[in-house]
Structure formats: structure tokens, C-alpha cells
Amino acid sequence: xxxxxxxxxxxxxxxxxxxxxxxxxxxxxxxxxxxxxxxxxxxxxxxxxxxxxxxxxxxxxxxxxxxxxxxxxxxxxxxxxxxxxxxxxxxxxxxxxxxxxxxxxxxxxxxxxxxxxxxxxxxxxxxxxxxxxxxxxxxxxxxxxxxxxxxxxxxxxxxxxxxxxxxxxxxxxxxxxxxxxxxx
Numbered sequence: 001x002x003x004x005x006x007x008x009x010x011x012x013x014x015x016x017x018x019x020x021x022x023x024x025x026x027x028x029x030x031x032x033x034x035x036x037x038x039x040x041x042x043x044x045x046x047x048x049x050x051x052x053x054x055x056x057x058x059x060x061x062x063x064x065x066x067x068x069x070x071x072x073x074x075x076x077x078x079x080x081x082x083x084x085x086x087x088x089x090x091x092x093x094x095x096x097x098x099x100x101x102x103x104x105x106x107x108x109x110x111x112x113x114x115x116x117x118x119x120x121x122x123x124x125x126x127x128x129x130x131x132x133x134x135x136x137x138x139x140x141x142x143x144x145x146x147x148x149x150x151x152x153x154x155x156x157x158x159x160x161x162x163x164x165x166x167x168x169x170x171x172x173x174x175x176x177x178x179x180x181x182x183x184x
Contacts, residue, residue: 001136001145002047003154004040004167006063007033011089012164025091029062036165041066049073050144055082056114057092057150061102063165064148077105080132083150085120122182129156129176136172155180
């Protein structure tokens, strides 16, 4: 499967410059992040994909949009692949508000809130990654699936730190990483 980290968000832009939480909840992509999303869609245009799994944050939904526009896909919105709650950007948007903002997607299955109510320990993200790895390994279509997710979730799943708008090919039958370095 392909694991794509969302494009640069407003939070990423400010945090990378200051290393301080700018207080932006569920941020949108910056113009650079939108360009990264469009570049990913173009680069993946010839890839055989039938399914997309997307985190319910605005930045992942916006990153997914150019890929969705380029081909027919079965779309799943899954909070299991959300970012680790550590900063203001990890406060999500209610399912009703997401539905109004992204009317082509179904958010009715999401609880409100669908994100944690406070800091998420590393062990919790690692457990979510293990659960997702097992789910995907059991699916016959994992090779034709793209997952649009976040830095910490992809790190917990693969042991790799991805930059905004970049992707890797990942086999969910791969063992969990032996060690994780939690520094972007």
C-alpha cells in the first residue's frame, strides 16, 4: 500500500519556523501543501489504486482531494489513522462540520469527538498502528490502497519519518519497527 503524509499545513508552517504551538486547530493546507498534494496526485497517476483510507483531519482530506478527483476510488474515513494528539492541530472538527465542509464524504460513523481529549501517549499510537497493520494485512486489496495520514501514525506503523507531501510503499505484513525516534 501507499502511505502518504499530508501536505504542509498552516500549523506545520508556523511550528517549523518557531518550534512553538501556534494554536491552530485542525489546520488547512498552505498553498505549498496544496501544491504537494497536487504533485503527489500527478506522481501517483499511473499507480493502480482502488481504495483510499483517509484520516478525518482537514489537512488529510485536502491532501486526498486531488487524488480522488483523478480516479474512481472507494473512500474510507478512519480515525484509527489520525495524528497523535500532542498539539493544538490535533484537535479535530466535528463530524457535522466536516460533512458541511466535505459533502462528498460520509462522516456519520464518526463519534463526536473522534479525537482524544488530551495528550496521547506513545503506547496508544503504537497500539493503533498495530491494529491497522493487522487489519490491512488481512485485506486482499492492500496493494491497491492508499492511506493519507500523519507523521506520528506513519512513524509508529513503519519506523520512518516522512516529510509533508511524501509517500512510501509499505507492506503491512512487515513486522512492527523495533525502535521509534519521536522527533520530527
